[in-house]
Amino acid sequence: xxxxxxxxxxxxxxxxxxxxxxxxxxxxxxxxxxxxxxxxxxxxxxxxxxxxxxxxxxxxxxxxxxxxxxxxxxxxxxxxxxxxxxxxxxxxxxxxxxxxxxxxxxxxxxxxxxxxxxxxxxxxxxxxxxxxxxxxxxxxxxxxxxxxxxxxxxxxxxxxxxxxxxxxxxxxxxxxxxxxxxxxxxxxxxxxxxxxxxxxxxxxxxxxxxxxxxxxxxxxxxxxxxxxxxxxxxxxxxxxxxxxxxxxxxxxxxxxxxxxxxxxxxxxxxxxxxxxxxxxxxxxxxxxxxxxxxxxxxxxxxxxxxxxxxxxxxxxxxxxxxxxxxxxxxxxxxxxxxxxxxxxxxxxxxxxxxxxxxxxxxxxxxxxxxxxxxxxxxxx
Numbered sequence: 083x084x085x086x087x088x089x090x091x092x093x094x095x096x097x098x099x100x101x102x103x104x105x106x107x108x109x110x111x112x113x114x115x116x117x118x119x120x121x122x123x124x125x126x127x128x129x130x131x132x133x134x135x136x137x138x139x140x141x142x143x144x145x146x147x148x149x150x151x152x153x154x155x156x157x158x159x160x161x162x163x164x165x166x167x168x169x170x171x172x173x174x175x176x177x178x179x180x181x182x183x184x185x186x187x188x189x190x191x192x193x194x195x196x197x198x199x200x201x202x203x204x205x206x207x208x209x210x211x212x213x214x215x216x217x218x219x220x221x222x223x224x225x226x227x228x229x230x231x232x233x234x235x236x237x238x239x240x241x242x243x244x245x246x247x248x249x250x251x252x253x254x255x256x257x258x259x260x261x262x263x264x265x266x267x268x269x270x271x272x273x274x275x276x277x278x279x280x281x282x283x284x285x286x287x288x289x290x291x292x293x294x295x296x297x298x299x300x301x302x303x304x305x306x307x308x309x310x311x312x313x314x315x316x317x318x319x320x321x322x323x324x325x326x327x328x329x330x331x332x333x334x335x336x337x338x339x340x341x342x343x344x345x346x347x348x349x350x351x352x353x354x355x356x357x358x359x360x361x362x363x364x365x366x367x368x369x370x371x372x373x374x375x376x377x378x379x380x381x382x383x384x385x386x387x388x389x390x391x392x393x394x395x396x397x398x399x400x401x402x403x404x405x406x407x408x409x410x411x412x413x414x415x416x417x418x419x420x421x422x423x424x425x426x427x428x429x430x431x432x433x434x435x436x437x438x439x440x441x442x443x444x445x446x447x448x449x450x451x452x453x454x455x456x457x458x459x460x461x462x
Contacts, residue, residue, distance in 0.1 A: 103129075103162065104288070105124075106123060109145065109148060110122070117310050120310035123312075134305050152179075181258055186243055199249060220279060221279065256288050298318045306329075314330045342356030352367075358421075360421060365379060378461075379458070383429050386452045398451040403447075404447055416429070
């Protein structure tokens with residue numbers, strides 16, 4: 083698979099520059115006056131597990147259907163492995179699609195469901211039997227081959243659908259919200275199973291999802307989509323740690339945002355006066371901003387520290403507040419802090435020690451602090 087490595091010292095992403103396997107150029111799709119996909123350009127590498135992430139109605143499923151051939155684009159072209167497939171019907175494309183509903187046949191057992199596509203293509207029975215055996219072993223359903231779908235769990239039905247989609251050996255597998263029907267624990271387990279299967283086969287996967295955690299876990303790269311356009315494309319860590327817009331920063335995980343105006347620009351540090359924070363906020367890095375410019379300083383909850391006494395590190399940003407609410411989630415605790423300005427922020431803290439006592443309680447007066455290098459500067 084295409085790998086991306088994070089260089090923590092240089093705060094940059096180093097990505098393998100392999101030749102594009104899928105080339106999407108200028109793809110648009112209109113339904114009457116409504117533009118579902120708006121002039122999208124994208125390169126996907128061979129063997130990538132690529133996710134298109136966005137909310138309902140952003141155009142991600144429409145784009146997937148255009149790639150599959152179920153929708154005809156209004157404009158643009160799609161190439162796979164150097165071949166223009168824009169005008170090809172679905173059955174002539176080197177692509178298969180796994181639907182959110184799985185669409186497995188209730189009257190067929192697991193073995194017959196998986197073999198269905200090969201039988202429709204009149205593949206030799208001996209080859210069908212061998213390929214079905216291989217798929218059953220790959221998805222760990224060897225002992226379930228005679229069972230009907232109503233005798234399977236949600237995760238097992240998902241694996242049947244995956245095996246049926248993969249058995250025809252497509253060059254690209256398109257997956258539309260593949261894990262949406264599973265409960266949280268099973269979804270987390272199945273994510274790793276899906277990654278392992280994709281890695282073993284080396285097939286290019288393109289996944290459409292609205293689940294940020296799912297996209298972050300699965301993907302070599304993510305495209306964040308809104309109103310038919312890609313706002314940012316990159317590896318999960320780049321999207322999370324270095325969002326380019328307010329929308330991306332807010333959509334991926336949880337983040338605290340402070341509006342303000344730049345009051346000083348140094349070689350490696352900028353200072354932003356923020357009424358919401360009640361103080362000047364500092365951020366490290368080379369930022370293309372000017373004094374007087376309106377910007378947003380954003381900080382992730384896990385990068386903020388809570389202390390009962392004022393921190394003694396003068397380099398940190400420090401703000402007074404009161405614990406307005408808190409929640410215990412087992413592995414971590416969440417705190418909603420009301421700053422002296424009245425602004426609410428969220429802080430998360432890992433519960434590393436076993437204890438029934440809380441570090442802070444409701445209405446406790448506390449300090450929140452973070453390192454300037456943890457701040458994100460957003461201008462859009």
